[in-house]
Amino acid sequence: MLHALQIDGRVPFSRLAKILGVSDQTIARRYRKLQSDATMRVVARLNPRPLGQTEWFVRLQSTPDIAERVAVSLARRADASWVSLASGGTEVVCVVRAQGEEAEQQTLLQKLANTPRVVSVTAHSILHTYVGGPVFWPGKASGLGEHQVAQLVSGLPPAVETERVKLSDGDLVMIAALSDDGRMSVQQLAAATGWAENTVRRRLEFLCGSGVLFFDIDIDFHLLGFNALALLWLSVRPQSFVPVAKEVAGHPEISFAAATTGSTNLLASAICQDSTHLFEYLTERIGAMDGIRQIETAPITRIIKRAITISPRS
Numbered sequence: 001m002l003h004a005l006q007i008d009g010r011v012p013f014s015r016l017a018k019i020l021g022v023s024d025q026t027i028a029r030r031y032r033k034l035q036s037d038a039t040m041r042v043v044a045r046l047n048p049r050p051l052g053q054t055e056w057f058v059r060l061q062s063t064p065d066i067a068e069r070v071a072v073s074l075a076r077r078a079d080a081s082w083v084s085l086a087s088g089g090t091e092v093v094c095v096v097r098a099q100g101e102e103a104e105q106q107t108l109l110q111k112l113a114n115t116p117r118v119v120s121v122t123a124h125s126i127l128h129t130y131v132g133g134p135v136f137w138p139g140k141a142s143g144l145g146e147h148q149v150a151q152l153v154s155g156l157p158p159a160v161e162t163e164r165v166k167l168s169d170g171d172l173v174m175i176a177a178l179s180d181d182g183r184m185s186v187q188q189l190a191a192a193t194g195w196a197e198n199t200v201r202r203r204l205e206f207l208c209g210s211g212v213l214f215f216d217i218d219i220d221f222h223l224l225g226f227n228a229l230a231l232l233w234l235s236v237r238p239q240s241f242v243p244v245a246k247e248v249a250g251h252p253e254i255s256f257a258a259a260t261t262g263s264t265n266l267l268a269s270a271i272c273q274d275s276t277h278l279f280e281y282l283t284e285r286i287g288a289m290d291g292i293r294q295i296e297t298a299p300i301t302r303i304i305k306r307a308i309t310i311s312p313r314s
Contacts, residue, residue: 001030001215005146006136007152009042009182019151021298028302040219043307044178047134050165050212051172053097055126057260058109058265060092067092067302070115075305083305084300086231091232093298094305095126124260124267130249131213132256134143139252140270160209165214171203175213179307182215206213226271228278229300232286234266240291241265247289254283256278264296 004016011077013027019217020027034040048055062070067085071092075083083094096108114122131137144152165176177184177192189204190197207213221229236244241259248268249257272278288309 016233042182057124068119084304124262130257136217137255157205157209228272232268232299233264233296235294244291
């Protein structure tokens with residue numbers, strides 16, 4: 001079910017039941033159990049590129065007594081996601097989304113830099129994402145056969161060729177609702193937006209087909225058996241960058257990999273079963289790759305916020 005929802009977060013339970021060969025009641029019951037026991041939810045997320053937005057990976061080093069307070073403050077921001085404590089609680093990392101000239105983002109960085117007991121703040125622009133965001137991490141869930149995957153993919157909205165998309169106020173209201181519950185019904189979305197149900201359906205199909213909107217599973221990785229999470233800051237030789245980035249992005253341990261600005265040029269998030277698995281991955285997989293000149297590992301000790309929450313005012 002998790003694999004199916006990762007492919008199509010809004011697939012009707014009746015269709016999913018047919019694909020999986022079980023009853024509608026079984027699907028509904030298991031979904032409710034995942035929600036209650038695993039705090040799993042399907043959430044809507046925005047792809048920044050078609051909207052003319054940029055994403056920055058912010059890295060803040062501080063004394064341990066202030067780190068959690070800063071992380072919680074960042075997590076309250078609608079434009080911040082994946083807020084985590086790393087490196088034994090002396091580091092805060094997060095993704096911040098910026099619009100236009102990024103004046104607000106610069107103000108945020110200055111504010112963080114002036115926070116007492118904050119040692120340093122760096123921001124790395126995400127230039128290209130190889131896995132993560134709309135490009136799903138296959139390690140999160142698996143289990144469906146190729147035929148089942150094909151059936152699910154066939155039900156997705158057709159791709160729409162479009163230039164930069166501008167979101168209306170109604171779009172923002174609808175997306176805000178879906179960022180809390182990605183399976184909210186068309187009837188509920190119509191009530192929230194004041195649109196007719198057919199308008200909601202058409203707009204959803206356009207936003208998904210144009211790649212602006214996608215649906216993800218928000219779930220605690222520990223409940224999937226992954227207990228060792230770490231950020232990898234890789235320095236890759238320019239002539240080897242693309243093949244190395246693609247290879248790293250294909251590793252089942254990597255949930256996110258992107259080209260960034262800064263002193264390192266490839267950022268990856270490794271999710272492993274335990275510290276032994278992480279050690280073996282770093283030494284036997286990453287360490288054996290040609291083109292990687294240097295690697296810094298920052299273990300994630302706590303995730304404060306996962307998927308982004310979108311405000312109608314954002």
